[in-house]
Amino acid sequence: MAxxxxxxxxxxxxxxxxxxxVIGLNLCPFAKAVHLKRQxxxxxxxxxxxxxxxADLVRELQFLAGADPEAVETTLLIHPHVLNDFxxxxxxxxxxxxxxxxxxxxxxxxxxxxxxxYQFDGTDFDDAGNLSNRSPYPTLHLLREDSIARAVxxxxxxxxxxxxxxxxxxxxxxxxxxxxxxxxx
Numbered sequence: 001m002a003x004x005x006x007x008x009x010x011x012x013x014x015x016x017x018x019x020x021x022v023i024g025l026n027l028c029p030f031a032k033a034v035h036l037k038r039q040x041x042x043x044x045x046x047x048x049x050x051x052x053x054x055a056d057l058v059r060e061l062q063f064l065a066g067a068d069p070e071a072v073e074t075t076l077l078i079h080p081h082v083l084n085d086f087x088x089x090x091x092x093x094x095x096x097x098x099x100x101x102x103x104x105x106x107x108x109x110x111x112x113x114x115x116x117x118y119q120f121d122g123t124d125f126d127d128a129g130n131l132s133n134r135s136p137y138p139t140l141h142l143l144r145e146d147s148i149a150r151a152v153x154x155x156x157x158x159x160x161x162x163x164x165x166x167x168x169x170x171x172x173x174x175x176x177x178x179x180x181x182x183x184x185x
Contacts (some may be wrong), residue, residue, distance in 0.1 A: 010080040011042045013136040015131040018076075020180045024157060025172070027132060027165045029090040030151040045084055047082050050092055057111075057140060064142050065105055083138050086117040089104035110148070110172040131177050132162070 008016065018040075023032045034040055043060055046052040057077060072107050083089040096111045113137035119125055152158040169177065 005176040008077065010044050010078045010137045014076060014078050014139060015042065016179060017118075017136050019183065021131075024180065025168055027161075027168070028156055029161065030147075034073045034105070037073075039069075041067075041072045041075040043075060043077050045077060045082070047079055049082055050088075052096070053079050053082050053092070054095055057096055058103065059125070060142055061099060061103055061105055061109055064144070065103070065109060069144060069147065075145060077142065079140070079141040080137040084116075086119060088116050089115050091115040091136050101109050108145055110143050110145055112143060114141060115148065126174060127178070128173055129166045131169045131174070132165045133174075134177075136181065 018031065018035060022028050023035060041060075041064070043056070045053055045056045047056055049147055056079070060075050064072060083092050090113075093111070093113055096113075100106055100111060114133050116134055116136060116137045117125075118133035118135075119130050120127075120133070123130055129151050155161070173179075
């Protein structure tokens with residue numbers, strides 16, 4: 001994915017993805033408000049190994065837990081130098097969940113996952129449904145559980161978001177998605 005966004009750093013490429021794909025296609029109806037209010041913390045990890053990334057993740061979990069939600073609602077921890085292999089990344093997610101628990105933040109924060117090669121279990125790599133979790137760089141999305149609960153309560157058909165996204169992405173197709181990702185504003 002990074003090759004289609006030549007010249008953009010990891011944060012800029014991820015911001016482009018958020019604006020063009022996540023918000024532009026309305027894949028997450030909750031993303032636009034926090035983006036417009038500038039409540040997203042954008043962090044690019046310089047980690048070169050999983051241990052370094054885990055240390056960055058722990059710092060960001062602690063930061064988000066202590067931050068005023070009006071100032072920082074969510075964090076995108078982008079890590080372009082480590083866990084570029086999806087299977088390694090997927091294995092790391094167990095460590096991310098364990099870190100949330102060890103910090104006593106289970107039920108307070110959660111980690112969502114995005115990766116350039118994201119593939120849901122039981123799907124073909126080129127299945128357009130995988131695009132819902134594909135980002136330009138491996139990214140850990142730290143979310144407040146209270147915020148998720150409020151957003152879901154405010155969105156009457158929250159359970160249908162996933163199905164609607166799959167339908168949208170299948171209509172768009174892999175080539176349409178690539179075109180969105182390569183368009184620089």
